Amino acid sequence: MTPEILLLEDDDSLNLTASLKLQKEGYTVHNAFSVQEAEKLYQSYNISLIICDITLPDGNGLDFCAQIRRESDVLFLFLTALDTEEDMMAGYKKGADDYITKPFSLNVLVSKVNALMKRLPKEIPDCIVSGDITLYPEAKRACKGGLTLALTAREYSLLCFFMENPLHILSRNQLLESIWDIDGNFVDENTLSVNIRRLREKIEDDPSSPSILKNVRGLGYIWERNCEKR
Numbered sequence: 655m656t657p658e659i660l661l662l663e664d665d666d667s668l669n670l671t672a673s674l675k676l677q678k679e680g681y682t683v684h685n686a687f688s689v690q691e692a693e694k695l696y697q698s699y700n701i702s703l704i705i706c707d708i709t710l711p712d713g714n715g716l717d718f719c720a721q722i723r724r725e726s727d728v729l730f731l732f733l734t735a736l737d738t739e740e741d742m743m744a745g746y747k748k749g750a751d752d753y754i755t756k757p758f759s760l761n762v763l764v765s766k767v768n769a770l771m772k773r774l775p776k777e778i779p780d781c782i783v784s785g786d787i788t789l790y791p792e793a794k795r796a797c798k799g800g801l802t803l804a805l806t807a808r809e810y811s812l813l814c815f816f817m818e819n820p821l822h823i824l825s826r827n828q829l830l831e832s833i834w835d836i837d838g839n840f841v842d843e844n845t846l847s848v849n850i851r852r853l854r855e856k857i858e859d860d861p862s863s864p865s866i867l868k869n870v871r872g873l874g875y876i877w878e879r880n881c882e883k884r
Contacts, residue, residue, distance in 0.1 A: 656822050657702035657771055658682045662692040662718070663733065664711050668756075672705070672733075675760045676767065678873065680822045689713035696722070702774060703729040703767065708736050708745070716748045723749035729770045733758070768831050779883035782817045785866070787857055789817050798857060808833065809853045816867060816877040825874040850875065 659676060663669040664687045673683045684699055686692035689712050696704070704722065708715035719730055732745045737755035745753045751773075752766055782789040786799045796803045796813055805813065811833045816824070826843055834845075854861040868878050 656680060656682050656819055657774065658684065658699050659767070660684050660686060660692060660695055660699070660701045660704045662686045662689070662704065662706040662710070662715070664688065664707060672760065672763060675764060678823070678825060679764050679768075679828050680819060680824045680874075681767070687711075689715075689718050692718065701728055703731065703770060705731045705733050705763075705767075708732060708734040708741075716744060719745070719748040719750055729773065731766060731770065733763070764827070765831075768828065781884050782881050783884060784817055784820065784877070784879045784881040787817075787866075789814060803856050805853070805856065806849075808849050809856070812849055812853055813857070816875070817881045820877045820879060820881040823870050823873050823876050828874070 659681050661669060661673055661676070661683050663672065666687070669685055669687065673685055676683050684695045684701070686695050689710055692704075692706070695701070704719075706715045706718060710718075715732060715734065719732070722728060722730065730750045732750050732753045733756070734741070734745075734753075735756040742753050742755075751770055754763060754766060779791060782791070787796065788798075789796045791814065794810060796805060796810065812829070815829065815832055826846055830843070830846055850867065851861070854864050854867055858864045858866055866877065866879055868876050870876050
C-alpha cells in the first residue's frame with residue numbers, strides 16, 4: 655500500500671509544487687493549509703508522514719507536532735524558513751524526525767521523505783496475487799501460472815516493490831533508491847533498464863509488448879494490474 659503523506663503548508667505555490675513532486679514519486683498526498691484542516695485530514699486518513707511548516711495562519715507547527723506526538727509516533731518532518739540552531743532544536747524536542755529549511759531543493763525533500771519511509775514497519779502478507787502471478791514474501795519466491803520463476807535477487811526486489819505499489823507510477827529515481835541505495839551502492843539508470851527488461855522476459859506473455867509492467871514516458875514505470883494481499 656502506498657504511504658500517505660499529510661502536507662501542511664500555507665504557501666499555496668509551495669504546497670502545490672511539493673505535492674506534485676511527491677505524487678510523481680508515487681506517494682499519496684493530502685494537502686492542508688491550516689492546522690484545523692490538517693487535524694481533520696489526519697483523523698480521516700492513514701497518514702504515514704506529516705510534512706509541516708511552523709508558522710501557520712491559525713496556529714504553530716511546533717504545537718501541532720507536540721499534539722500529534724501525544725497520540726502517535728507517525729513520521730514528522732518540519733519544512734520551514736526558521737533556520738537557526740535554536741529553531742531546529744525546538745523542532746526536534748517537540749518530536750520531529752527531520753527538519754528542512756527554506757529555500758530547499760525538491761530533490762532533497764524527496765530524498766528525506768524516501769529515507770524516512772524506510773523506517774516504516776512492513777506488514778508481511780502470506781502472498782500477493784496479481785492475475786496469474788503470485789508473490790510469497792516470507793519465502794522470497796514468486797510463481798507464474800503455478801510455476802516458480804527463476805529470479806535474481808534484484809529482479810525479485812523489483813517485482814516485490816511493484817506488486818506492493820500497484821497502479822501507481824514509480825519513478826526511476828524512486829526505484830533506484832529503494833532497490834539499490836538501501837545497500838549504499840551507486841548504479842546508473844541503465845542497470846535499472848536491464849533489470850526491468852529481464853524481469854519482463856520472465857513475467858510477460860509478450861515481453862516486447864508488455865501488458866503488466868509498463869513504461870510511463872518521462873515519469874517511470876507502473877504495474878498495471880490490481881494486486882491482492884492474502
